[in-house]
Amino acid sequence: MVTEILVPTDLKSDVKLSVGRWFKHIGDPVCRDEPLVEIDTDNVTCEIRASVTGILSNVLVRDGGSVDHSTLLGTITED
Numbered sequence: 001m002v003t004e005i006l007v008p009t010d011l012k013s014d015v016k017l018s019v020g021r022w023f024k025h026i027g028d029p030v031c032r033d034e035p036l037v038e039i040d041t042d043n044v045t046c047e048i049r050a051s052v053t054g055i056l057s058n059v060l061v062r063d064g065g066s067v068d069h070s071t072l073l074g075t076i077t078e079d
Contacts, residue, residue, distance in 0.1 A: 001078045003052045007039060007071045015041040019073065021063045024056045030076060037073060054078040 007017060020038030024030055035047040036056070057077040061067055 002057065003054070003076045003078060004072055005036060005048060005050075005074045005076065007067050007069055007073060008046070008048065009069045011039070011041060011046070011069060015043070017041055017067045017069070017071075019061050019063055019065045019067060020045055022059060026056055026059055028056050030054060030056055039067070048073070050076060052076055052078050 011017065018040050020040040022037045023035050030036060030050045030053065032050055032053045034050045036050050037048050039046050039048060054076040056074065058075040061071065061073050
């Protein structure tokens, strides 16, 4: 099963969002609740954590890339 990694929708809608950095690389194992990627705004940095255990199978937006709310950042393939 493939699980999507999305930009949270609960961030302010009027701020510029970008990917700060990925903590994992494609092919790395991830555990549920482990930090995967940082999202930067003008005022705050938030971590997106893994919702499942598996393998980081795809990264669609690299470090520094601009994103919007609900943007698909990557995927995790579950064990």
